[in-house]
Amino acid sequence: MVSETTQQTISNLPETQFYQWQEYRCAYEVWSSPDSDVQKTPLLLIHPIGVGLSRRFWDRFCQQWMMANQENAIYNPDLLGCGESDMPQQAYRSEFWAEQLQHFIQTIIQKPVIIVVQGALFPVAISLFQTIDPDLIKGMILAGPPAWKIMTTSTENWKQQLTWKILSSPAGTAFYRYARRRKFLRSFSDRQLFAETEAVDHQWLDTLEAGATDLNSRYAVFSFLAGFWRKDYAIDMANLNVPVLVVIGEQASSISRTGKGEPPEQRLGDYLQHLPQGQGMELSGRNVLPYESTSTFVTAITPFARQVETVL
Template sequence: MMQPLPTKTYDWQGFSCAYRFAPATATQTPMLFIHPVGVGLSGRFWDRCIAAWQEGDRPLYVPDLLGCGESAMPHVAYYPEDWAAQLKFFIESVIDQVVVLVVQGALFPVAMELVSQCPERIRGMILSGPPTASLITEYTDRFWQQVRWNLFDSPLGWGFYLYARQESFLRQFSIDQLFAQPDAVDSEWLRMLAAGCANLDSRHAVYSFLSGFWRKDYRSAMKHVHQPVLVVMGNQASSISRDGVADSPLDRLKFYTETFPNAEGVVIPGRNVLPYESTTAFVEASQQFLAAKEL
């Protein structure tokens, strides 16, 4: 396993934001990795993927979203538009080049908001296990999202977060909802989550995700994305939402490839955290896509 990349910081709206950077010996398009949000998750989610990817052919940027990892953790409700604005600033002020986005799971809406805010800066997207169609095609009333936030941002939510930080819960949740193979939930994964939620202020980003601020109908916006898109789905992909409509990996793949004007899909072994559980297959599929599209 490679040594962790050193952490760098930049300031955005008065907050310190962290990122890691793997330089390149060539001048190909940089990659920007958008991590999932959940108990203990941050840019460190991509460590295995970066280690497999790191051949020096293109720069790799791995930011921590505000409220996560080593970035500042203000007590606010985080919307996809907020994280997209953070990343837009990061692209324009730190990277200062066009990028290809690599996006994990339900952070898909952040990528969509980012493409909307700065389309000229995005050359393509790679989506790892994006949400089931029902979660991004139905309008969710902001009033009820705020009600959920208020419930989480209370002693009730505090108790939930203390419980959810326990290793036993994190292991079982990972087995039940994220990984295809139970033995893939290893000590490295659990140590990463424990470090990521050590600071209890990390709960606010998790509350924001669970409140569903990211849930709205993105179909119209998707139809206006003309950059090349690769959708990578696990052959055992499942929805982690209780009210999400169950669909097969091929059904979900079909939705994305038919809604985006310029998309293609591939199914690889794994479930919902492909860059971690099926790292080699995910990196190979991504690199083949980049080469074919000359990105």
């Protein structure tokens, strides 16, 4: 079965806007429509990290959200090191990106948000919750979060530093050049991200190729691969005292060996057992539900967004 959104094309993208944080120039866009209600809590999207990934990951989701006449506006930023934001040559940690988003909420959005975060960027949302006024986060939607064991297992600092050192070498640069080739991107996406081979379409591959053109984009990817985001978040997740919706693909898998063999229903059950206000569901698809199963994902999270409005 071909992805339900394969035939869609993205047009009329919002104008890219910029703000300054520290010495960095950061990019974002705002999706809204005549049906958007300024009284409704906007969505703040956190895109995944990977070769060529940026806020463009969310294009299909944003378009579908608007087509569904949803009243919540969308704020879609590029994290530093990605897309049209600056790409300083440094190691990126979850706390760093969380500080960037804290500034973004306080100075640009200037009102509470519902966070929608893809995959293993969940630690960024956790760090953001810990650093910002909790009243500015009304809820979280986790799209394909990591295996529970990954989120509760620390990686030794020396391993992180060693991996970073290797990846930051000329050999790492050569690897990145190889990894941004279309053939590799297609193979990796098919093996690790999508449930259906046909869903790895031209739009997906074109976006990744364009996003990886600037070699400086490798530093965010290498930071992720080095595992600077990896630690035991069990206590942090137990302290997430906001509504959290966990959405897992029916064919969800784990790239990391730590989470291998964990069935989707077990992953969902672990999250719901430990999140104070957790809700959850499984949807058709694998690990990139907002892209592979866009309309289904939009339909699935809409009641939660409305519930957050009425409860808080």
